[in-house]
Amino acid sequence: MRVVRAAGPDIVEVAEVTSPALKSPTDAVVSVTASAICGADLLPLSGHVPGFEWGTVLGHEFVGTVAEAGADVPFAVGSRVVCSSTVSCGTCWYCRHAMSSQCEQMALFGFSGVYPRLDGGQADLVRVPHADRVLWPLPEALDDDAAVFIADILPTAVRTVERAEVAEGDSVVVLGAGPVGLLEGLLADASGAHVVMVDPERRRRVEGERLGLRAVGTDEVLGVIEEMTTGRGVDVAIEASGHPDALASALAIVRGRGMVSVSGAHFDPDRPVDVGRMFAKELSLRFAMGSPTDDRARVAEMVLSGRIDPRPLITHRFPLDAAAEAYRIFRAHEATKVVLQP
Ligand SMILES: [Zn+2]
Ligand SMILES: [Zn+2]
Structure with missing residues (x-):
């Protein structure tokens, strides 16, 4: 499968790698249908993430379908899902008080160094830990363009x-x-x-x-x-x-x-x-950093009710293979929101 990874300072490459496998009963593997580029994806590329491992797969704003589900994951294979940008444990004091952005075991897709390495969703497939918590089944009325915003920035x-x-x-x-x-x-x-x-x-x-x-x-x-x-x-x-x-x-x-x-x-x-x-x-x-895992249902409702429509922010779309060009125009501020479509 193909991934978009940060290969070195300012170097975005598309590489062919082995497909991810389940490591725990709470893992799922998601087949990505849309994955947005975020300003935070530029931080490791510009050297602002201490300890970042070159080769980490980028991307923390993605939607797709469940390709494989561990025994404790309550979603059927084929379900459409949006993934929260961060993984949180669900059991610490912060998670129990709906403050998942302060989780004691936080990890962010597409990052390593400041958090434990977690390969991201600018890829054909991505492994999602704590999938029972991190994934959210999408209502049919919410298309991929709207749903990528639920992962993080909305x-x-x-x-x-x-x-x-x-x-x-x-x-x-x-x-x-x-x-x-x-x-x-x-x-x-x-x-x-x-x-x-x-x-x-x-x-x-x-x-x-x-x-x-x-x-x-x-x-x-x-x-x-x-x-x-x-x-x-x-x-x-x-x-x-x-x-x-x-x-x-x-x-x-x-x-x-x-x-x-x-x-x-x-x-x-x-x-x-x-x-x-x-x-x-x-x-x-x-x-405020945002807590998509806590807030996604009511944020989705704001979109479905028409209070906010984030989709006009998408100015560019690229196939995954053109990720380097997509990053170039995003970094140059020639685009507002860029979506990669594997
Ligand atoms: Zn983001
Ligand atoms: Zn927690």
């Missing part, structure tokens, strides 16, 4: 907007118009908020406008805040870029008692945060 966006406590009439600025930021903008808009997307890249702003959102450049932010709030500051800022300067901007543009909610990935342990301002303005700062 639950992340939902959590981030919920933790921001966005309410009808709120002024909301989303910093970063990548796929997660765009979903957050759409969700805040669906809540009746006044949403402005901010991104320094013109292509991403155009993409936001194509989806019906207002989008401005970073140099226009202060003018927008003046216009929306007579300079008071916005009710909510959502940081969706992972850039440290964007986090500082988010804290600077919210009003007193405002809320900053962060889905961007931050790794810097030494970056200063202006706690003086946070105290004086009584600000709240929250982070």
